[in-house]
Amino acid sequence: xxxxxxxxxxxxxxHYDPSHKMTEAExxxxxxxxxxxxxxxxxxxxxxxxxxxxxxxxxxxxASWGQTQVRDASLVLVLCADLNAWEKDPARYWRNAPQRVQxxxxxxxxxxxxxxxxxxxxxxxxxxxxxxxxxxLMARExxxxxxxxxxxxxxxxxxxxxxPHDHIIVMMITIGKKLEDANPRAGQLPLExxxxxxxxxxx
Numbered sequence: 001x002x003x004x005x006x007x008x009x010x011x012x013x014x015h016y017d018p019s020h021k022m023t024e025a026e027x028x029x030x031x032x033x034x035x036x037x038x039x040x041x042x043x044x045x046x047x048x049x050x051x052x053x054x055x056x057x058x059x060x061x062x063a064s065w066g067q068t069q070v071r072d073a074s075l076v077l078v079l080c081a082d083l084n085a086w087e088k089d090p091a092r093y094w095r096n097a098p099q100r101v102q103x104x105x106x107x108x109x110x111x112x113x114x115x116x117x118x119x120x121x122x123x124x125x126x127x128x129x130x131x132x133x134x135x136x137l138m139a140r141e142x143x144x145x146x147x148x149x150x151x152x153x154x155x156x157x158x159x160x161x162x163x164p165h166d167h168i169i170v171m172m173i174t175i176g177k178k179l180e181d182a183n184p185r186a187g188q189l190p191l192e193x194x195x196x197x198x199x200x201x202x203x
Contacts, residue, residue: 006140013145016176018072026142027075030175033138037131041109042093045085045127049161051076059160064152064172073174074144078157079132081124084166086113121168128170135173145178 001009022030031048039045051060051070060078061070070076082088090109094102113120136146149172158169 001141003137006137010136010140011145011182012147013176013178013180013182014067014069014147014174015178015180016069016072016074016145016174017179020074020177022074022144022175030075030135030138030142034131034135037127037134039127039130040123041086041090041105041112043085043090043109043123043127044093045081045083045124046131047080047082047167048131049078049080051078051161056160060152060157060172063156063160064149067149067151069147069149069174069176070152070172072176073147074176075174077135077173077175078161079128079170079173080161080163080167081128081170082164082167083117083120083124085124086110086120124168125170132171132173135175139175143177144175145182146173146175148173 027050034048035044035046037046051057057071057076060076061067064070086109090106091102094105097105132148136148139146152172154169157163157172163169
């Protein structure tokens with residue numbers, strides 16, 4: 001499957017075959033591609049929690065108000081992000097870059113994020129969002145379907161996964177073998193309503 005086909009055929013699927021299991025090799029392949037996603041300053045803010053044990057899966061299912069995709073999917077991922085990744089040994093993000101690049105980037109990271117809490121949060125959400133798209137398209141390439149989710153109790157799930165105090169949850173993604181096709185696209189806006197040149201059109 002090429003990228004165009006993956007984009008065109010990716011749909012939010014909510015009914016999965018509960019008997020299907022992804023192999024460890026498949027999960028690793030999926031996540032090795034997820035971490036190739038771009039991030040601001042190469043901070044790689046994202047952290048991914050796979051909800052695997054039956055007990056934990058049941059608890060997250062209940063925290064998701066009984067949405068069956070959480071119970072039946074082959075893989076449930078909680079996409080989180082580290083708000084303070086920028087100050088946790090940032091040299092490691094640039095260790096393979098030329099020294100002149102390191103000498104520029106490390107002070108730039110500190111200058112941009114210090115006391116800029118909104119930027120820290122915004123970048124985490126952007127980075128995890130980009131990674132989410134990578135995950136869903138890679139899953140499609142691998143013959144799986146997926147569903148991004150924010151319909152769950154964030155605070156409860158945070159407790160269930162022992163979320164560190166300086167991290168946030170951005171979303172969940174369910175992945176598996178579909179039992180039912182997604183409904184037809186509900187109402188795609190025409191490109192002319194969302195794509196403009198140079199500025200928004202005047203009212």
